Amino acid sequence: MNALRVTGGRVLRPDGRVTESDVTIDRDAGTIVAVGEETVGESDETEANGEAAETLDASGSLVIPGLVNAHTHVSMTLLRGYADDKPLDPWLREDIWPVEAELTPDDIEAGAELGVLELIRSGTTAFADMYFAMDRVADVVDRAGLRARLGHGVVTVGKDEADAREDVEEGLAVARDLDGAADGRIRTAFMPHSLTTVDEVLLREGVAEAREAGVPIHLHANETIDEVDPIVEERGERPIDYAADADALGPDNFFAHGVHLDGGEIDRLAQTGTAIVHCPASNMKLASGMAPVQRLRDAGVTVALGTDGAASNNDLDLFDEMRDAAMLGKLAADDASAVPAEAVVEMATAAGAAALGLPGGRIEPGAAADLAIVDLDVPHLTPVHDPVSHLAYAARGSDVRHTVCDGTVLMRDRDVLTLDADEIQARAADAAHDLVARAERD
Ligand SMILES: CSC[C@H]1O[C@@H](n2cnc3c(O)ncnc32)[C@H](O)[C@@H]1O
Numbered sequence: 001m002n003a004l005r006v007t008g009g010r011v012l013r014p015d016g017r018v019t020e021s022d023v024t025i026d027r028d029a030g031t032i033v034a035v036g037e038e039t040v041g042e043s044d045e046t047e048a049n050g051e052a053a054e055t056l057d058a059s060g061s062l063v064i065p066g067l068v069n070a071h072t073h074v075s076m077t078l079l080r081g082y083a084d085d086k087p088l089d090p091w092l093r094e095d096i097w098p099v100e101a102e103l104t105p106d107d108i109e110a111g112a113e114l115g116v117l118e119l120i121r122s123g124t125t126a127f128a129d130m131y132f133a134m135d136r137v138a139d140v141v142d143r144a145g146l147r148a149r150l151g152h153g154v155v156t157v158g159k160d161e162a163d164a165r166e167d168v169e170e171g172l173a174v175a176r177d178l179d180g181a182a183d184g185r186i187r188t189a190f191m192p193h194s195l196t197t198v199d200e201v202l203l204r205e206g207v208a209e210a211r212e213a214g215v216p217i218h219l220h221a222n223e224t225i226d227e228v229d230p231i232v233e234e235r236g237e238r239p240i241d242y243a244a245d246a247d248a249l250g251p252d253n254f255f256a257h258g259v260h261l262d263g264g265e266i267d268r269l270a271q272t273g274t275a276i277v278h279c280p281a282s283n284m285k286l287a288s289g290m291a292p293v294q295r296l297r298d299a300g301v302t303v304a305l306g307t308d309g310a311a312s313n314n315d316l317d318l319f320d321e322m323r324d325a326a327m328l329g330k331l332a333a334d335d336a337s338a339v340p341a342e343a344v345v346e347m348a349t350a351a352g353a354a355a356l357g358l359p360g361g362r363i364e365p366g367a368a369a370d371l372a373i374v375d376l377d378v379p380h381l382t383p384v385h386d387p388v389s390h391l392a393y394a395a396r397g398s399d400v401r402h403t404v405c406d407g408t409v410l411m412r413d414r415d416v417l418t419l420d421a422d423e424i425q426a427r428a429a430d431a432a433h434d435l436v437a438r439a440e441r442d
Pocket residue numbers: 073088092096097100130131132152153154155193220223282308309312
């Protein structure tokens with residue numbers, strides 16, 4: 001076996017226990033073959049065959065499943081800090097969409113490279129992305145070595161019939177053509193932007209074709225009151241009921257935000273197995289509201305975590321998101337025991353992988369070898385009474401030492417091996433300045 005051994009660390013197991021165990025990985029298969037004494041198949045399958053095993057030192061560290069960012073727009077790193085301190089609708093219409101109208105595929109690639117660099121450095125191994133020029137984003141994911149569920153963001157408002165149809169067709173073509181790329185690490189989804197920015201007829205047609213093609217559906221839903229109220233007024237039904245009428249609910253599908261949900265909508269999400277991706281930082285920054293995370297979890301809804309784009313967060317660090325989710329979840333429930341540390345760690349790992357329908361999220365024999373190794377031997381993580389508490393409340397993305405995806409070491413000792421970090425940072429900064437200059441010239 002072509003082995004990778006993660007040695008000397010403490011390992012976060014799927015049941016929440018933390019054990020002192022080495023992890024053995026089959027690099028060719030991209031899977032975990034042993035955690036301590038626990039192995040998959042015959043024990044000699046865990047022996048390195050011929051080649052010397054590669055090792056990653058995890059002493060003083062916690063080995064956790066690679067984190068899953070279940071809703072983002074990685075190329076929006078180019079717009080980090082460009083427009084802050086506004087609510088969603090004016091932020092999009094006055095600031096973000098005018099600049100996005102100037103984006104070129106090269107810009108999108110430069111922003112995606114910067115975004116995935118940030119993901120790898122902070123221990124994220126899988127993400128869902130909705131944006132434009134997704135062939136270029138897919139190329140970046142392939143080179144970086146991550147997993148992703150990708151989709152072209154479909155918007156039909158403000159477009160004539162032909163352009164609107166063309167956008168839906170592009171959304172479906174991306175979903176069909178990119179599925180399985182990067183040796184299967186890339187999967188796709190049909191991604192209408194939201195229930196208010198896509199025309200009803202086209203939404204229904206697109207969803208029907210996506211179902212026919214067997215691809216999941218991902219959209220922004222119930223994010224702000226300003227988005228929910230017009231649906232209720234015009235249709236006489238709640239957004240999740242509208243989504244159900246359009247056949248957009250189901251166990252493969254995952255909706256971003258879910259801030260303003262009533263009890264009936266929560267039940268409907270639970271009954272249909274539709275997942276919600278909670279984006280606490282974006283919801284706080286745009287003052288969109290507090291998602292009912294504890295109620296969703298109590299109802300049995302899969303709740304994953306996302307950063308949303310770097311323009312509304314303003315980073316892609318899921319450790320921040322875990323802390324924000326725990327804090328905001330308590331405030332929303334008016335209960336300090338709501339959304340505890342174990343819950344947010346599960347949301348950022350196993351629940352994220354389940355929502356996206358991607359491998360990973362668990363460290364056990366047979367699972368995908370997607371890992372982050374977090375250095376606990378630092379002042380702000382001392383003492384270690386409870387490593388899970390530290391993950392949720394005290395650790396930062398910069399505490400990640402090594403990142404592994406699909407059995408490949410993407411970052412060793414904070415050195416990203418699959419990407420040229422300096423070149424990417426310089427290219428993205430230039431692309432961002434040129435982009436904004438073009439937009440402000442118009
Ligand atoms: C059509 S591609 C995706 C589209 O979504 C925009 N966007 C970024 N953040 C949010 C958010 O919180 N809610 C809704 N839409 C958002 C992004 O700028 C792209 O235009």
